[in-house]
Amino acid sequence: MNTPLYHALRALSQKHTARFHMPGHKGKDVLPDFGPILPLDFTEVYETGNLYTGEGPIRQAEEQAARFYHAPDCHFLTGGSTQGIHTMLYAAAGAGADVLFDRNCHKSAAHAAAMLDLSPAFVFPKTIEPFGIPGLLCPDEIDRALSQNPSIRAVLVTSPNYYGVRQDIPAIAAVCHAHGAKLLVDAAHGAHFPAVGLPSPIEEGADLAALSAHKTLYALGQSAMLLSGGTIDSDRLREGASLFGTSSPSYAMMVSLDLARDALEQDDxxxxxxxxxxxxxxxxxxxxxxxxxxxxxxxxxxxxxxxxxxxxxxxxxxxxxxxxxxxxxxxxxxxxxxxxxxxxxxxxxxxxxxxxxxxxxREVQQTVLPAPLPPLPVPRPALSVRRALLGNASTLFLDDVQPGMVCARPVTPYPPGVPVLWPGEEITAEHIVFLRNQCYNTIDRISVYQP
Structure with a gap:
């Protein structure tokens, strides 16, 4: 086994040190069913390393993960890909920046836009019918969006998405880099790709990629990794991870990342x-x-x-x-x-x-296929995401929503699994009709901004 963090903490636990430090269980078998895990659950003390300073066996484990994913660098995360998305946008774009988002992005991207006061533009994926799910982005549309707004510093896309659709990352990366923008990939569902012969987003040209190891690997819940292509300063990434993550990262999670990566390399x-x-x-x-x-x-x-x-x-x-x-x-x-x-x-x-x-x-009956979903209404920005999401809001039944109100929370019906409204966008008559006609079984309330 090539697991530097696991071996270091296991050796440390076998020293039977009197632990007058956190966590409170002190490595003892004091909780049912947690016995094998607790001895490895440390904090930043002698010989354990420190996640946010990049040292010791944690750093060695990160280097092994970077090697496996063919990436110049890797940072462990204990706040899931949500922490990774926040960190990527902080490091690659920064406060107040213009960012181009895949409209199919996770809600954590909206939260990052609010915290960092980002100005979003969007590119919409094509719909795959009759599934009614988000499919491929068009690189030419990304090119047009970047040409129309040269101040965009970063592009965030989701690949693979929840339904398993992978984007053409090499083509999108080429477009982004031609415009001087960084490509960030929410690859939360793709941590297993090298084990099935697929490249990581970094190998395909992305600048940063967030992977949720807990989604498809054997890692504990919230365990994730941030892969770097080496184009973003490593200290800036660690600073962002510290800013958006807990100051007490779980060593049990980090050990599971080390072991889960090693498991991918053991067999087919x-x-x-x-x-x-x-x-x-x-x-x-x-x-x-x-x-x-x-x-x-x-x-x-x-x-x-x-x-x-x-x-x-x-x-x-x-x-x-x-x-x-x-x-x-x-x-x-x-x-x-x-x-x-x-x-x-x-x-x-x-x-x-x-x-x-x-x-x-044998129990279902065949019927006609559903009509293709109509295009989503065109977004109309009215307020900053920050003001809409962090300001006062009320939840109204759809029948009480009036055109001209401003959305305060993402409105994402399934299908199409793409936000019809983002925080800060004006709610138009077209939005209300779309939601009534297409989403009557799933969306009956909307959070609206209250001045």
Whole structure:
């Protein structure tokens, strides 16, 4: 095992030092089911290293992760990719900057825009029908947006997205760099890519990328990594991570990052998981009424199954899988159900999922496909994101919302899984009609800014 942090903390725990420092459990077996973890749960003391100063076994573990992802540098995070997104925007753009956002970005990007007082512009992904989900961004549209606003310092895109769709990062990176902008990638769902033969965003030309190891690896919840292409000052990145993260980062999380990365290098189990997902996609397409997402540049370990063209919603499919078969999906919406697959699912879990979908397919009835989603209304900025999100707000029923009001929180119906409104945007009659007609089952209230 090539796990410098794990080995250092394990050796330290075996010294049986009298720990007159935090955490309060002192490494003793004082909580049920936590016994093996607590001895490795330290703080910044002798021989443990310090996350925010980049030293000791933590730094050695980060270097091993950078090597694995073919990136010049890596920083561990204990606040998930949310901390990574905040840090990337802080380091690459800075306060008051203009930033181009993939409209499919995570809500943490809106929070960063408020905290850093960023001015957003947007590029919209194309919709994949009949799934009604966000697909590819057009590099030419990014080029036009950057040409129209040369002051944009950074571009933030999501790849892969929740449904497994991967963006053309090399093409987008080339466009960004031609305009002198940094490319930041929210790759929260792609930490496993090297284990299935896919490059990291840094290998594809991105300047920074945030990876949620806890989403697809064996790491503990909130464990994440920030990969750097070497174009952003490392001290600035650590400063940002410290600014947006806890001053008491979890050593248990960091050890899990070290071990999870090492596990990726030990065997081909993730490749076997990808092959199992491929086989299941083929099976569902040929033998059920459900429609698996295929034919796109996808995460090979993500299974997106659509109920479009049947009398069931994706939400009903997910709920039934759980209630009748004990199968818990990652998420669902009006048209789709999404499963995250890792090697831990090989065998029984995937067999149960396939058998359950076979059974339920015999119960659903085929119907006509839903009409394609109309284009989203054009955004109309009215206030800064900072003022709208951090100011006073009220939650109103959709029937009480009037044109001319200003949105205070992101409004993101599924489908399309893309914000119809962002904080600071004027709510128009077109927005209200869109939400009533397309999202009547999912959006019935909106937070509006109160002057």
């Amino acid at each position: 189990s993730y490749q076997k998981a990808a092959e199992a997902v491929h086989a299941l996609r083929l099976h569902l397409a040929e033998h059920t009424k459900f429609r698996p997402l295929t034919g796109h540049d996808l995460d090979p370990c993500r299974l997106t199954v659509s109920t479009a063209g049947t009398d069931w919603t994706g939400d009903k499919l997910a709920d039934t899988l759980y209630e009748r078969f004990g199968v818990a999906c990652e998420m669902s919406d009006a048209r789709n159900m999404v499963c995250i697959v890792t090697p831990a699912d090989l065998g029984d879990n995937l067999d149960r999922l396939r058998e359950a979908l076979d059974t339920l397919s």
